[in-house]
Amino acid sequence: MSDSNGPRALLTRIRVWLIVFVVCLVLSGATAFPLVTELRLLDSSLDGWAAPVAELFPALAEWIDRVRAGVETADAQAPYLLYGTDWLAFAHLVIAVAFYGAYRDPVRNVWVVEFGMIACAGILPLALICGPIRDIPFWWSVIDMSFGVVGVLPLLHVRRMIKRLEAGQPLEAGPGLAATQSGRP
Numbered sequence: 001m002s003d004s005n006g007p008r009a010l011l012t013r014i015r016v017w018l019i020v021f022v023v024c025l026v027l028s029g030a031t032a033f034p035l036v037t038e039l040r041l042l043d044s045s046l047d048g049w050a051a052p053v054a055e056l057f058p059a060l061a062e063w064i065d066r067v068r069a070g071v072e073t074a075d076a077q078a079p080y081l082l083y084g085t086d087w088l089a090f091a092h093l094v095i096a097v098a099f100y101g102a103y104r105d106p107v108r109n110v111w112v113v114e115f116g117m118i119a120c121a122g123i124l125p126l127a128l129i130c131g132p133i134r135d136i137p138f139w140w141s142v143i144d145m146s147f148g149v150v151g152v153l154p155l156l157h158v159r160r161m162i163k164r165l166e167a168g169q170p171l172e173a174g175p176g177l178a179a180t181q182s183g184r185p
Contacts, residue, residue: 010165011106017158018103021116021151022096028147029092032085036075039068063137095119106162113162117155123148 031038046054046061054061074081099116101109124145131141 007165007168010161010168014106014158014161014165015103017154017161018099018106021154021158022099022103024151025092025096025099029089029096032089032092035082035085036071039064039071043068059137059139063140102158102162106158107166110159110162110166113155113159117152117159120148120152120155123151 043064046064071082095116098112102112106113127136127141127144127148130136131138131144136144
C-alpha cells in the first residue's frame with residue numbers, strides 16, 4: 001500500500017502542479033499569435049453579448065477599442081511590428097519547454113522553478129516602468145502585474161514541495177530520478 005504522503009505521492013503532486021503551470025504558460029503564449037483576430041473578437045463582444053461588462057467598465061471598453069484600432073493599423077501599415085508579439089509567444093513556449101527538466105527531475109532542476117519565480121517577479125518592475133513609458137493605463141499595468149503574482153504562487157508551492165522531497169526520502173529508478181529506493185542506479 002502506498003503512502004499518500006510519501007516521496008512518490010509528493011513527486012506526483014509536484015508534476016501535476018508543473019503540468020498546470022506549463023499549460024497556463026503555453027496558453028498565455030499561444031494567445032499572442034492571433035492578436036488581431038482576438039482583439040477584433042473581444043471588441044465586438046463588448047459591443048454585443050458582453051455589453052454589460054462594457055457598461056460596467058467603460059474605461060476597459062475604450063481601452064480595448066483603442067488597442068484593437070492600433071493593432072489593426074499596425075497590421076495594415078506595418079505588419080512587421082506584430083512580429084514582436086510572435087517572439088513574445090515563442091518566448092512563452094521556450095520557457096514552458098524548460099520546465100520539462102523540473103518535471104523529469106525536480107530536485108536536480110529546482111533552478112528552473114526558481115528561474116520561473118524570478119521571471120514572475122520581473123513582471124512587476126517591467127509593468128511599472130514600461131507601462132507609463134508606453135502610455136498604458138495604470139489599471140491595465142495592475143492586470144499585467146497580476147500575472148506575475150498569480151504565476152509565482154504555484155511555483156512557490158512547487159518549490160516548497162521540491163525542497164521537502166530533497167530533504168526527505170530519496171527516490172529511485174523512475175525516468176529522470178537520480179536514485180532508487182532499492183539502491184539500483
